[in-house]
Amino acid sequence: MEAESRDAGPSAPLMSAIVTEHFVLQSAAGTTVSEAIGRSSLYLSALSSSLIALGFAAQTPGLLSPFAAAALPTVFLLGVFTSARLVDTGVQNVLYLSGIARIRGYYRTLDPEAARYFARWGASEGETDDALGSLAVKSGPLAGLFTAASVIAIINxxxxxxxxxxxxxxxxxxxxxxxxxxxxxxxxxxxxxxxxRYQHHRYLSVQR
Structure with a gap:
């Protein structure tokens, strides 16, 4: 009886739960991307506004130095907080994609023809999906080099x-x-x- 149950495939409640989890992970991954875009835009807007204001302040003698002393450190701190949070959202996105990769790997086992429709992410034949493969990024020390967090950190x-x-x-x-x-x-x-170094440590904890 147990062998027949296994041959019959997964139960309907299990498949429903897996599909629901797949949808939840996709939605959560999209949320991290939206948050990253919003935070990056906020920082760049604050920086550009401050630089424009500095140009106007430079026209008034004695105003440039105190204004720059107040505005630029504030923008720098905003950049530190923004880049740190963007690292967190990037790590969260990789975790969500890892969950999706596991589910896709299970989908491929449901039918001999399933492998044709669920391509592997950054994995060779016989290997499991790589979450970073879906982002066209190879695992390793440089995995986080081209992230949104890196862009903000370089500017900052x-x-x-x-x-x-x-x-x-x-x-x-x-x-x-x-x-x-x-x-x-x-x-x-x-x-x-x-x-x-901080970003590498955070991404390394995901790749282990």
Missing amino acids: GVLAGVCLALLTYNLVTDHHLPAALAVGLVTAAACLTVFF
């Missing part, structure tokens, strides 16, 4: 480098350009190093 790192370079040029080294450029480059590199 450049912002931090420019701010400290200007501060060094005007207040610390008495208009010594090479020293200001060195400070800016080191600052940007340090910000990006910290971010990419």
Whole structure:
């Protein structure tokens, strides 16, 4: 009786639950993408607005420095929070896609013809689906390099480098350009190093 039950295929309640889970995972994955777009747009809008305001403030003597001191650090902090959250949404998206990949792998076992209709994601013959394969990204240290979080982090790192370079040029080294450029480059590199190490650690925990 047990052998006949297995040959008959999955029960109707099980298939209903699997299809429902598939739909829920797809909806959740779409939600992470929408949130990433919204947060990225908010940060870029704040940055562009601040830069435009700086252009107007530069026309008034004595206004540029206090305005920049207030606006640019605020935008930088917003970028830090945004990039950190974008890493979280990226990790969530990979987890949801992993769940979908498992379900698709089960679909392929339902019928000998099923493999024709449920193509593998980034996997060779005989292997299971790779969640990152659905994003056309290979697993490894560079998996998160081209994410939305990386884009925001790079822009934010450049912002931090420019701010400290200007501060060094005007207040610390008495208009010594090479020293200001060195400070800016080191600052940007340090910000990006910290971010990419954090992002790699977060994505590595998903790939294990």
